[in-house]
Amino acid sequence: MTIKIHGDLGSGSLRRVTTAAKLMGIEIERINVDLFKGESHTPEFLKLNPHGLTPVLQEGETILWESSAINIYLAEKANSPLLGKTAKERSEVLQWMFWSGEQWRVFFVLLFDERVGARAMGKPQNIAVINLALSKIRAAAQVLDTHLADRQFIVGDELTLADIDIAAPFSQINRSKPPLEEFPNLYAWQQRLLDTVPAWAETKGELDGRMDAFFSAVGLTF
Numbered sequence: 129m130t131i132k133i134h135g136d137l138g139s140g141s142l143r144r145v146t147t148a149a150k151l152m153g154i155e156i157e158r159i160n161v162d163l164f165k166g167e168s169h170t171p172e173f174l175k176l177n178p179h180g181l182t183p184v185l186q187e188g189e190t191i192l193w194e195s196s197a198i199n200i201y202l203a204e205k206a207n208s209p210l211l212g213k214t215a216k217e218r219s220e221v222l223q224w225m226f227w228s229g230e231q232w233r234v235f236f237v238l239l240f241d242e243r244v245g246a247r248a249m250g251k252p253q254n255i256a257v258i259n260l261a262l263s264k265i266r267a268a269a270q271v272l273d274t275h276l277a278d279r280q281f282i283v284g285d286e287l288t289l290a291d292i293d294i295a296a297p298f299s300q301i302n303r304s305k306p307p308l309e310e311f312p313n314l315y316a317w318q319q320r321l322l323d324t325v326p327a328w329a330e331t332k333g334e335l336d337g338r339m340d341a342f343f344s345a346v347g348l349t350f
């Protein structure tokens with residue numbers, strides 16, 4: 129049965145899923161949802177995800193949202209080592225994926241909304257929100273930087289879904305400019321992923337292409 133993934137190429141969340149699918153050799157049909165046109169809030173789309181968020185997986189009767197849940201679904205289907213090679217690794221992969229959702233990516237979303245979204249909509253940036261996001265990002269990045277001091281990957285000795293989830297916020301750094309260069313081990317790790325995981329580099333190209341085209345069309349540079 130065809131696996132459809134609804135999403136916008138400019139989305140870091142979609143990128144997590146398209147990267148994982150490529151890595152696992154899972155064929156997907158990507159259905160475009162133009163987020164700049166609000167297409168995730170149409171009555172039809174809200175039947176797929178009432179939160180109006182992408183990506184969404186659709187396979188027959190199965191509908192699934194949340195990129196991490198989608199990636200776990202795909203990895204279980206493919207029996208992929210991206211979920212960890214042992215029970216211990218799997219628990220650690222899940223630990224980092226849950227942490228990433230609750231304590232990491234959320235603050236990059238706040239930063240993006242203020243530094244990029246607000247500007248695109250001609251609204252003032254909320255400096256208090258930006259400062260909160262920066263302080264949370266710095267605190268978490270410090271822990272990641274220490275964790276990555278003597279490791280190539282977040283868990284074990286190979287790429288896992290934890291790397292994909294934690295590296296995802298780097299997708300928008302050219303635009304929202306978080307202070308990640310202050311953390312050399314973390315920065316080197318994400319650069320290594322780009323250099324050694326072709327699927328990660330390919331999806332970055334797709335994302336940047338989409339974002340650059342949109343912002344140059346509306347005359348915004350970052």
Ligand SMILES: N[C@@H](CCC(=O)N[C@@H](CS)C(=O)NCC(=O)O)C(=O)O
Binds near residue numbers: 183195
């Ligand atoms: N926690 C969700 C985040 C989903 C999300 O925030 N998606 C954004 C794009 S990256 C979206 O669809 N935004 C549309 C909107 O807010 O209208 C996941 O991991 O999939």
